Amino acid sequence: MTRGSLRLRLSIAAAALVALALALGGVGLFLLFEAALDRRTADELNHTARLLAGGVGFDASGGITVDRPPADPRYATPYGGLYWQIESAEKEPLRSRSLWDQTIALPRSPDADMAHHATIDLEGFDGRPLIVVFRTVRIASAPNKPLVVITVAMDRGQLAASRGMVLWLLPASLAALGLLLALAMAAFVRRALSPFRTLRGELQRVHDGRDERLRGSYPSEVQPLVDDLNRLVAQQESALGRARTQAADMAHGLKTPLAVLDALARRIEERHPALSAEIDEQSLAMQEQVSRTIARARSATAAGLQKRSTPVAPVLGQLVAAMKSLPGSDRISWRVETSGHALYPASEGELLEMLGNLVDNARKWARTSVTISVVAKSGGGAISVEDDGPGMAAAEMAAIDRGRRWDEATPGTGFGLAITRDLAASTGARLRLSAAPSRGLRAGIEWGDG
Structure with missing residues (x-):
């Protein structure tokens, strides 16, 4: 249990x-025991007093x-x-041998109007307290019916x-009872929080992409939360679907006008070369803007609630095979090294684009x-792509940003690294640029804790 755990707090x-x-x-039990012990002792002393009263004369x-x-010895x-001790007016008191040379001095001399018997505390011998019971009786068989105090x-x-x-017994018993109650309360808290453990497991299934909704039966106190979470998941998936559709619609909607502009530039290139170059430049700017907008839309929709994972090796193998078939690729020696079964936390399309x-x-x-x-x-894992080209200066690496071209000579250069960075960030990964040992460029994608 962590420090902020609800189970720990409860x-x-x-x-x-x-x-x-x-x-x-x-404390209450001990006080009750003290009172009961005093009451029981007083009853025993009163019983002795009644026994003495029955035999006095x-x-x-x-x-x-x-x-x-x-x-009693x-x-x-x-x-x-x-x-x-038995006393009567103007008579020598009769005492038990245990009193030896002492007498029990009552606060005041009892009389016939006092209670039948009473219990008091007195200071005893050597400062030790006494619990005292006394009774007053009249001896009817004696002349003048004298009053006797027992x-x-x-x-x-x-x-x-x-x-x-x-x-000695009470603290030990209470400690054992406390331990049993603590264990019972821990089991009770664990049982009470079990729906939340089930909910966490269901959320993990949704996050891992193994399920689309929260399943299972929950108590009435938790079910409204489950229903709201299912609604949020549905709304998010719907919003992501709409965003992807809009991005695709925009790309298809602009494809035809851009193709028309390219065709017009080709038709007027011989008669108006300057105008054709201007149209080409604006068309290329529009294409780059479309690429940037689509990349933003895809990176914004990539980080959905449902977690996806894609094996890297098969996607990389297909990509390298496609690259080898492009013109001019026969001059390049391709070397692919894989270690372990790396899974990238994104869909196959997102990984393929990066x-x-x-x-x-x-x-x-x-x-x-x-x-x-x-x-x-x-x-986690890491992917590294190195080339033995001219590389990039540190300032150029730091200056790469979305929508900015760092080279105008090579077609297609400009938004690729920025788009990759945005897609990597949206999936929880990091794009790192550095100099390769061959003085070319090393572009790496790292994700996870490793």
């Missing part, structure tokens, strides 16, 4: 929300007695963590083990040899 957002929810949930001397003291161990307490340190276990311009230009200027090399590279 996964990070989901993971952050899961982590936040688990953190808040963990007075002996013959008026001292407080209890029939059934709690059996911590009540019998000095400072064992569990304590009970207090039961527990050192909160006794709860530390339970709290520590929760503090190579035709370069090879024909090399044929016209070559003295004895033309060398053509084709190299297939990773993700």
